[in-house]
Amino acid sequence: MRHIISVLVENEFGVLARVAGLFSARGFNIESLCVAETLDPTLSIMTIVTTGNEFILEQILKQLNKLINVIKVVDFKDVDYVAREMILVKVAAENEKREEILRLTEIFRGQIVDVSPKTYTIMITGDEEKIRAFLSLLKPFGIKELVRTGPIAISRGDKTIKGKKEKGEENG
Amino acid sequence: MPARTGAQIFVEVLRSEGVDTIFCYPGGATLNITDCLCNCHDIKQIVVRHEQAAVHAADGYARATGKVGVCLVTSGPGATNTVTGIATAYMDSIPIVVFTCQVNTTLIGNDAFQEADIVGITRPCTKHNYLVKDVNDLPRKMKEAFHIARTGRPGPVLVDIPKDVTAAMTDAKIPEKVFIRGYQPNYNPHVGQIKRAMKLLAQSKRPILYTGGGIISSSASSELLKFAELLNIPVTNTLMGLGGFPGTHPLFLGMLGMHGTYAANMAITESDLIIAIGARFDDRATGKFDEFAPKAKIIHIDIDPTSISKSIKVDIPIVGDSKLALRKMIEFYEQEKEDFADYHRSIKEWHEQIEKWKTEYPLTYTRDGSLKPQFVIEKVYEITKGEAIIATEVGQNQMWTAQFYKFIKPRTILTSGGLGTMGYGFPASIGAQVAFPDRLVIDIAGDGSIQMNIQELATAVQFNLPVKVIILNNGYLGMVRQWQELFYGKRYTWSRIYSPDFVKVAQAYGAEGMRITREEEVEDCLRQAFENGKPTFIDVHINPEECVYPMVPAGAALKDMLLV
Numbered sequence A: 001m002r003h004i005i006s007v008l009v010e011n012e013f014g015v016l017a018r019v020a021g022l023f024s025a026r027g028f029n030i031e032s033l034c035v036a037e038t039l040d041p042t043l044s045i046m047t048i049v050t051t052g053n054e055f056i057l058e059q060i061l062k063q064l065n066k067l068i069n070v071i072k073v074v075d076f077k078d079v080d081y082v083a084r085e086m087i088l089v090k091v092a093a094e095n096e097k098r099e100e101i102l103r104l105t106e107i108f109r110g111q112i113v114d115v116s117p118k119t120y121t122i123m124i125t126g127d128e129e130k131i132r133a134f135l136s137l138l139k140p141f142g143i144k145e146l147v148r149t150g151p152i153a154i155s156r157g158d159k160t161i162k163g164k165k166e167k168g169e170e171n172g
Numbered sequence B: 001m002p003a004r005t006g007a008q009i010f011v012e013v014l015r016s017e018g019v020d021t022i023f024c025y026p027g028g029a030t031l032n033i034t035d036c037l038c039n040c041h042d043i044k045q046i047v048v049r050h051e052q053a054a055v056h057a058a059d060g061y062a063r064a065t066g067k068v069g070v071c072l073v074t075s076g077p078g079a080t081n082t083v084t085g086i087a088t089a090y091m092d093s094i095p096i097v098v099f100t101c102q103v104n105t106t107l108i109g110n111d112a113f114q115e116a117d118i119v120g121i122t123r124p125c126t127k128h129n130y131l132v133k134d135v136n137d138l139p140r141k142m143k144e145a146f147h148i149a150r151t152g153r154p155g156p157v158l159v160d161i162p163k164d165v166t167a168a169m170t171d172a173k174i175p176e177k178v179f180i181r182g183y184q185p186n187y188n189p190h191v192g193q194i195k196r197a198m199k200l201l202a203q204s205k206r207p208i209l210y211t212g213g214g215i216i217s218s219s220a221s222s223e224l225l226k227f228a229e230l231l232n233i234p235v236t237n238t239l240m241g242l243g244g245f246p247g248t249h250p251l252f253l254g255m256l257g258m259h260g261t262y263a264a265n266m267a268i269t270e271s272d273l274i275i276a277i278g279a280r281f282d283d284r285a286t287g288k289f290d291e292f293a294p295k296a297k298i299i300h301i302d303i304d305p306t307s308i309s310k311s312i313k314v315d316i317p318i319v320g321d322s323k324l325a326l327r328k329m330i331e332f333y334e335q336e337k338e339d340f341a342d343y344h345r346s347i348k349e350w351h352e353q354i355e356k357w358k359t360e361y362p363l364t365y366t367r368d369g370s371l372k373p374q375f376v377i378e379k380v381y382e383i384t385k386g387e388a389i390i391a392t393e394v395g396q397n398q399m400w401t402a403q404f405y406k407f408i409k410p411r412t413i414l415t416s417g418g419l420g421t422m423g424y425g426f427p428a429s430i431g432a433q434v435a436f437p438d439r440l441v442i443d444i445a446g447d448g449s450i451q452m453n454i455q456e457l458a459t460a461v462q463f464n465l466p467v468k469v470i471i472l473n474n475g476y477l478g479m480v481r482q483w484q485e486l487f488y489g490k491r492y493t494w495s496r497i498y499s500p501d502f503v504k505v506a507q508a509y510g511a512e513g514m515r516i517t518r519e520e521e522v523e524d525c526l527r528q529a530f531e532n533g534k535p536t537f538i539d540v541h542i543n544p545e546e547c548v549y550p551m552v553p554a555g556a557a558l559k560d561m562l563l564v
């Protein structure tokens, strides 16, 4: 099972090492990890994609909560959320293929951000499925390089991560 | 606030935390602080002979007193020498604060002389750690370190202080209160969960209490005793839980697990309800996870949510302080006594069964004229009546002590349960002796383990700490030999060890040395040693091939014990 987790942490030196160290020491997987400052510059949000069964997920959430520098952990399993990822992809684009790739990019509302005589570099954002679909259509043209951010996620509606229940409140 | 140096702040914070003792070892980077402690006679400064021992001593001090143990060492090798001590305290949830000094902030990251990234190295074996880069942060970070070490599930915290920070001036105030937004441990158990637990208990016919170190750290032993007696529930302890319930009590089954008693392991296996309190289902206690307590529902009370359902799925999790939870359960029982009438009637059968197990296979050993370690430990118990503070090393010596010494009070056993650190016991007993100069403190050691920190004899002599070390000398790394005897065709590769003459070693350090080779000498010699007022080694030549029984082979189920 694949899970997206949001972790609100102190924006402090060493916090990333604590979180990454926790995952490696306990043998949990990290598929992707995105981290940056929030509106409040003393805080950062990490979005982590991980895999594991219910049992492992429960341990991951508890272990993250136990870190002193972690303020809140949200598991998007029980929350309605929006997740988006950005990719940059460099694809072979010569002669008549250039037109075709351009159209494909438009359909997916992507952008060509760099051009060379033999390649296009395309930026596209979207959810997992859209990105998978785009990449599979692009593949036959010859993908030369792919860089992805991994998803970031936010809950739908007026809920915010800071409005979620406090750490330590959960019981049972 | 007048301006003070970082070193002065350091001492101020120690005072504000009520620290009366530190275990320390100097070096270039500690000098500003060391100099500042020159005239502080209100803070005992015990200078050890190896930084590992400083941490174990602080840990022993903490286990014996319940207060936070403190040590201070220099950068680089001083800091890296603390790692085993820190990991030992971490595994057993012992509150200590380790101060390491660091190279100047301007040199950090430069591979400077005696630089080690101790914050990076200890991240996975501390509850939390800090590098103080700015002297203005020093008071807050130090206060937070003490707070984190002693609250919630206790544990070691490390604070790394660069030398220039100890010299820098600040007018920062010492904060009175600590607030950490990401750290608010939850002490109060959920009332609904307590009710559910007690309802389950009322229906149980074969309940058992399985309790661990959490009983000791939350000072819940009198509540545990009351609860067990009110509900007539048999009690088994983990190694860490010993002393949390009187070892002489009729409801006590002894320790469970790999070297647990037959009665305890059978009772767990046949039980229909386990109430686990402050214990974490360690594999040495549970045996094979899949076959642990196959017939039981499990209630688990623990301050640390990560301990719950980590290795064994539980039915009723209760996050909170053991003492508060037990109080709530006692309250519930006292209000709803009528609901327990059937319970009290049907539990009699369970006790009869347990009695049978106890008499069928009690803890025992063969008296064959040779000097048996179990006999020695029984004598230590008889003489001290369970009033001494007993440290152990690791190996057979540790298991025999756990089995044959009856711990009747909390904070009387100092032993490395989680990490199993040989070399822990002697410095830990030094720490306890510093805290209680008038009590009898004994380290029950092995001939292998004692050599891992034997240099601390000098500390004991220098500071007049009359610790007694009983070396159960079998000429082997006995526990390793036992596994080789049972599972490796008696090939004693690496485990036969040469040792020096421990009596002469003790004497060379200026301590007392004694030797026992026959049963008849045991009592007199021990009595003499316990009364001589000096640090003393007692070299006891025990039967070299004695084994610890019962034994659950690694990976087997608890019921599959090898008996004597």
Ligand SMILES: Cc1ncc(C[n+]2csc(CCOP(=O)(O)OP(=O)(O)O)c2C)c(N)n1
Residues within 6 Å of the ligand: B393, B394, B395, B396, B397, B398, B420, B421, B422, B423, B445, B446, B447, B448, B449, B450, B472, B474, B476, B477, B478, B479, B480
């Ligand atoms: C630091 C450390 N190294 C290795 C071990 C593995 N080990 C566990 S018990 C043991 C033998 C201990 O020998 P001794 O102190 O003589 O005790 P005995 O078992 O003979 O009573 C060893 C080597 C350990 N627990 N700790």
Ligand SMILES: [Mg+2]
Residues within 6 Å of the ligand: B446, B447, B448, B472, B473, B474, B475, B476, B477, B478
């Ligand atoms: Mg030995």
